[in-house]
Amino acid sequence: MNEVKRENGAVAPNDGALQxxxxxxxxxxxxxxxxxxxNDRAQAEETLQTAYWKILTxxxxxDGRSAFRTWLFSVIRRTAADHWRKWLASRLRALPIEAASSVADPNALPPDQAASARxxxxxxxxxxxxxxxxxxQILHLVFYEEMTVHEAAVAMGISIGAASRHYERGKAALRRRLSDLGVIL
Structure with a gap:
């Protein structure tokens, strides 16, 4: 990715390069x-919009200390955590909030494959x-976003050692959970 940096390594918020x-x-x-x-898509959209707002304002x-994408993902993670805290506080005040569910769009597949995909x-x-x-989170970053464990650690704000442990334990836990659900690996 082509990153435009200032003398101090920062990218100015009004730069077209940042956008x-x-x-x-x-x-x-x-x-x-x-x-x-x-997996709450509505909350994810709000979180992403807030993260973009923070960046653009x-x-x-x-500041260029890590890859742009790694930094962006850490801003999103912190913003999501802020939103979660606000949601929890509102929930504790007994405000009814409905959970959104997300289902992949199976329309592109034949009906039998769509049912299987769902x-x-x-x-x-x-x-x-x-x-x-x-x-x-670490499994998402490594498998879906193709980050290294090191990049994921930076994005998550944890040490590389902790990220490695979460990664290995996460793979093992996911394998066990899928097995418990009857998925043959």
């Missing part, structure tokens, strides 16, 4: 936001929701 970098990463950023929001500044997707979501949040 181009955000546009280039948008699809992956949305996928990461969905993961950080436990200069409240979150890229069932497989539901089992995978159930298995992923059954493992710890950190394990789920």
């Amino acid at each position: 181009d970098m955000l546009a280039t990463c948008h699809q992956a950023a949305y996928g990461w936001a969905v993961t950080c929001c436990r 200069g409240r979150a500044r890229y 069932q497989t997707g539901a089992l995978l979501r159930e298995a992923l929701n059954g493992i710890s949040g950190r394990q789920r």
Whole structure:
């Protein structure tokens, strides 16, 4: 990715280059936001919009210490955590909030394959929701966003050693959960 940096390594919020970098990463950023929001697509959209707002207004500044995408993912993760805390506080005040569910669009497949895809997707979501949040996040970054464990650690704000442990334990836990659900690996 072509990154335009200032003398201090930062990318200015009003730079067209910053907007181009955000546009280039948008699809992956949305996928990461969905993961950080436990598959709640509406919450993920709000989280991503807030993260973009923070970046474009200069409240979150890229200083060039890590890859742009890694930094972006850490901004999204922190924003999702902020949204979660606000949601939890509102829930504790007994405000009714309905959980959104997400289902992949099976329309592109023949009906028999679509049914199988829905069932497989539901089992995978159930298995992923059954493992710890950190394990789920690291598996998403490594497998869906093609980050290294090191890049994922930076994005998650944890040490490389902790990321490696979450990664290995997450794979083992996911394997066990899928087996418990009757998925043959």
